[in-house]
Amino acid sequence: MEAEKLFLLFSLIMLQFSCCASQDSLKSNQTIKEGHLLISKGNNFALDFQCSSSSNRYLGIWYYKVPEKTVVWVANRNDPIIGSSGFLFINQHGNLVLYGNDDQKLPVWSTYVSVEENDCCEAQLLDSGNLIMVTKRSSSIIWQSFDHPTNTLLPGMKLGLDRKLGIDRFLTSWRSADDPGTGDFSARINPNGLPGVFLYYGTKPITRSLTWPWRSHMSLYNRAFNNSGYQTYKALSWRQSDGQWKDYWKTPQSQCDYYGHCGAYSTCEVAHPSEFVCACLPGFEPKYQEKWSARDGSGGCVRKRQHTSSVCDHGEGFVKIENYCLPDTSNAAWVDKIKSRADCELECKRNCSCSAYSIIGIPGKGDACLTWYRELVDIRYERSESYDLYVRVDAYELAKNTRESNVSHEKPMLASLVPSIASFCLLISLSAYLWRKKRAKKGNELQVNSNSIELEYFKLSTITAATNNFSPANKLGQGGFGSVYKGLLANGQEVAVKRLSRISGQGTEEFKNEVMVIAKLQHRNLVKLLGYCIQNEEQMLIYEYLPNKSLDWFLFGKSSLDFPPALHQLSTYSCLKNNFLADETRNLLLDWRKRFDIIVGIARGILYLHQDSRLRIIHRDLKCSNILLDAVMNPKISDFGMAKIFEGNQTEDRTKRVVGTYGYMSPEYVVFGNFSVKSDVFSFGVMLLEIVSGRKNNRFYQQDPPLTLIGYVWELWRQDKALEIVDPSLNELYSPREALELIRIRTHNNPDIALSVEDGMCSVNQGQNPEGDLNSNCSSPKFDFPDFPTIGIRAILILEGLDGLLIFFVKSPIFTGSNYGVWAVKMKMYLKAFDLWEDVETEREPFHLNNNPTMNQLKHFNEQEQKNSKPLLAFIMQ
Template structure:
């Protein structure tokens, strides 16, 4: 090489290095990330728009095993790509490059570049002339288009959700904007196109959220008004002339959560578990038989006691429409009104039977009654005035007081639930109402007897124990009967007085008899009617037992107990003289006054226990 060639070679080598450096920088600059998109900027393959807190990213992606390209938003920090919104879900970019920018009219537009530019998607909003817009991706996952001059949001992705609801996103109707925000599933795990399943609000009657397969309801949430909090999740519910929606929130930075309508037809709540590096299923629906809409048919309830049980039951006044199917544990046919003695529930004497702790039936055809007069009596009266009214409920409305909800068509999809529950009042005819009243009274009496039986048994045990202890103590004092009339307030009657009062124990005066002996009605010389318990000589009760019985009963004086007036112990006869009850027998007295008697017995037993 000559001396003159040296500098030339060095210059050529420098040019090569510069060219190589330029190519590297160009490649680096072609994959950029930014916080906002302005009118002179473009998002193309490899570029990302990242939220300020580095939580969400917007760019191009291919789902699953698909090679199609979509513009979407996903969690930026999570290793497992989780897409939460898709712009061109039904118009994939196939075999070409896409790019996003803001056009001269202030709209976000997505084009694909083949031989010519083809519009794939646009925000399609009107922007004032001579005003410019910019796009921002917020840490909530919401992509917004903002006017630079007024900073007013003219479009946002939260108004056009795909299959996921994020915290802060509204689901429901905006009547002023004409917007219906609802979720629709992907077609499959590899295709984000609009699938068969959706969750949306039905505003008719009392608003409800339904999960649909096409137009067929799969399951539904309880009707409005809804609960405002479930664990850590807080929700805002609005139902006014302008809007009907729900909006859930979680504490800032507490955890990542999303509600998804899965392509399999399930509604799921998922939270991100950092320790496992995966999404954890918080809950899903439907999963139990009672979750499915109308599982038990019309005019019936569904209650799942266990997985093997048949949980369908007809409402009061109704019976299975198809008894054979019902016996085979198929309740889908529902129930029909019983053919009873009366022909109509509008006959004189009809009324309502309360069904407690249920999620109210489908309210799509229900009607609200004046909320200012919603006392229970008013709700019943309003329903009774209209023969087509089959049931009513009294609803507490936050900030407005109570309201009446009346049903005028079939009662469908009723299930037991103690959290989101109300009491439903079902209209029945007079015959059914009378039968239900008898059943209710019988149930109350059985319940009272079930409560009293062990209590009285315990009381009798205490009395017997007290009697035994006093008997043991009294045995030391001899066998002569000596009762202190001052302490017992009981009188010792002569046998001749008793015989005269009972007409020498005439059979006509006998009130009853048992294993202890007989009871006679007697009339004393002073005109007082008495009941005389005459112990049988074969009763095996000795003088000490009789003495103890007199002492114990004498202490059990109470206004709700038969009063002991005295005793007789003469010539081998042992008798107790009580006040006479002219209208009722002793067992009737005890069971009709069961609660008062029980209290009196407990009180008295406490008084006679030995100290």
């Protein structure tokens, strides 16, 4: 006892050396009291004393980065500390203990673990929100808060009974929003039958779910608390745009979500607010007819003809019901060895107590037979996660159901047979007429709309003669819209003819859209539309002819006898005619400077679409195959069939018809149909990676696990092997020092010092006068802009944003939820070009790196930045 008092006295003395706010661990000679925190290494979570509306104090874990203080775990939830004299430390027995005041003999809370005296442990708060106790010698976890959840389920946390450790993990509600004490409600995994979550009020089940809503990658936070006797189990995600938690799943939501709302042997379906939700299973009737008529189905149903018929060895059978979730499986039995429905039915039929059966799929094991031997309870309509349930009925009900099933199939057949024969010929004739009328109407509509567009109209005979009657020898390529042919007009002008296929499912709308969009655009980095042709059933667009095909031809090297004219200038041309495009040849054509010029040209074109044209236009299908190259390898953006015109101050839109190419479409566009200038910026970032690496994004570059180009480059970046992405065909024509120079951070207190778009582009082009959209007067000081390797590492920096992760080494701007995309401070000209730059003054002194920083130096710099009081962070995705 004396030893314990001395140890306690020693701990109190050590209060003056309490851990500081930047620590993530608590050692045996340290103490935490009110006003001090443990903060996880990545600043995700913090542990300290929480104050309620009264003078009560609780030791809890909360989200450190979220402005709204959100507690996810409480140690002494049922034993609050009065006042601010509480403190936490590790005692001589190796337990984490919490005392309420200096004189208290018994701890308010403790981990209560057994540790060898010479193997004392330490506590650590992880970035997952898990507080762990580890031994010094083996670093093994002897206790963790994830084994003792309160009302919140965090990613990585488990629920359910662990029979080996003897731990039952479950959630319990708070008494109120200000009182974390154990409430009346709990959420538990059902240990019997199918795994599912049950919500209980005391021991009474309130609702159950066979779904697992927190499997989604967005499931950041799940909580349950009691509010005036009504319990809701929620899955929440933090919404950065408005700084609030957003419910994206919760239960219960309707009457049928409440456990056994319609009693036994009945189904529950919310078809219409005015209709009764309960219905008896086939062969059953309401147990209490008066209550049932009054829309009270809690009494459930009972079997018909209970006293006059039997369901045991008297010709009984099974009736199938569809689109309902399975009844409560707590009293069901598994028969693993039975795989077929016939054998499962026979197994159930052998036992007179078996009331139903179903065949369900078990991950990793295949199909299995599930049989019920008691009442069938809680059968809800659920189309998305439904199974076929076979309910046991007597012989009379089986025969009745069979007759009704046959009649329901025969009546429509007999009723439709005679009139269908009589109208068959008429239907064919009418369909042919309507089809021709529709085709003519579409052509007329486009003709009328085109009257207001200053485009030349080409006759079909002119295009037919120019393409040698659409000869296969003139064919340049093919896509979902149809084919593209090379043509030669009578005046000697070469053209490219985009011919809409008659069987194309997407063509007509894209054709009309492309005419309306590109006819209004004039820019040297956009392909030029010369005219169109609509005659009979033909719809064609006539473009300027670009002899060097598309950018992906040069980047990824296809086998073809029709090599672009750019190759004819090379001495190696004769060796290439029957082979793939060699790396040496690509090196000569796409060196660092040429790739950089192509990138700048694409950026100019996107800048024009998003900002400088009369209308803001979102392309929605930017990829290397849609970047065409003229005779001197200047890039031109093509294929505007998917483009969308924004009018006025519109900045974003949403569609149910997601079009484009997977691998180039932004996640929010693929998943939710949301698109804006951010969508094109995402596609541009993917093209940057492809241009630097010479590899396609939608291929796999690693076996275990298989990774796309984006994932592969990110892995290389994390391993300090970023330069391995550079196209090997470039040999020694790039400088590693210049490549690493890109990610050197330059910070200015005055945002006016930073480059403007014009200044940056002037410095890139080394004083050349770019035509069209940029000013040739470079009044600002010249900026030391490295050669093209910088673009490669910029693309690497995009990587983390594509997966929703924090981007390293970006320090000058703050990007909020309304901003998008960033790939280095030296690419500020691109960010301004896309209207994505936000200058923010900072009170901190600038931090300068060495002239030739290493990857480790840059990572260390980023870690230091995260500790600043005003960290400047950047995100691509929210």
